[in-house]
Amino acid sequence: MRCPFCGYLETQVKDSRPAEDSAAIRRRRSCPSCGARFTSYERVQLRELMVRKSNGEVEVFARDKLYKSMFVALKKRPIDDDKVERTVNSIIRQLELLGENEIPTDLIGKKTMDALYSMDRVAYVRYASVYQDFRDTGDFTDFIRELQSRLKEDMKAISPEIVLPAKKPKE
Ligand SMILES: [Zn+2]
Numbered sequence: 001m002r003c004p005f006c007g008y009l010e011t012q013v014k015d016s017r018p019a020e021d022s023a024a025i026r027r028r029r030s031c032p033s034c035g036a037r038f039t040s041y042e043r044v045q046l047r048e049l050m051v052r053k054s055n056g057e058v059e060v061f062a063r064d065k066l067y068k069s070m071f072v073a074l075k076k077r078p079i080d081d082d083k084v085e086r087t088v089n090s091i092i093r094q095l096e097l098l099g100e101n102e103i104p105t106d107l108i109g110k111k112t113m114d115a116l117y118s119m120d121r122v123a124y125v126r127y128a129s130v131y132q133d134f135r136d137t138g139d140f141t142d143f144i145r146e147l148q149s150r151l152k153e154d155m156k157a158i159s160p161e162i163v164l165p166a167k168k169p170k171e
Helices: 063-073 081-097 105-119 121-131 137-158
Strands: 012-019 024-030 037-043 050-052 058-060 102-104
Touching: 050 105, 063 081, 063 105, 063 121, 081 105, 102 105, 105 121, 121 137
Parallel strands: 050 102
Antiparallel strands: 012 024, 024 037, 050 058
């Protein structure tokens, strides 16, 4: 692999180990020419994904973009990086398994929202505010209200007896 700093081709692998729950191999590399050290990842790619943007443009799917959007939403939240990497892998696997040649950006946004919803609610709201392009505080309050009712529904699904105590039959 080419050195990203000086362009030298024969970089050396110093260490190689499984990462992201063994979905990836992480390699520490060093460049004998300039002495730089960097990391590369090897991941399974089931198929080449293309993304169709809302303006109709089509481009090659970029894992980094997806990762970065989640990373920004999760900034200073108590979620470790490995979990983010694994979640990104899982979203990509879902997209690959659709078998479509082009994935609309909307769908990637929706999958990301779903993942963040179950991971961290603050990050979920942050991501939504960017992705759904909130214009003012009214958009925020509407969204939070919807979120609250969704959370209430989820709580009922998890533990109906807590939210809706069953009436005791009269003796
Ligand atoms: Zn180098």
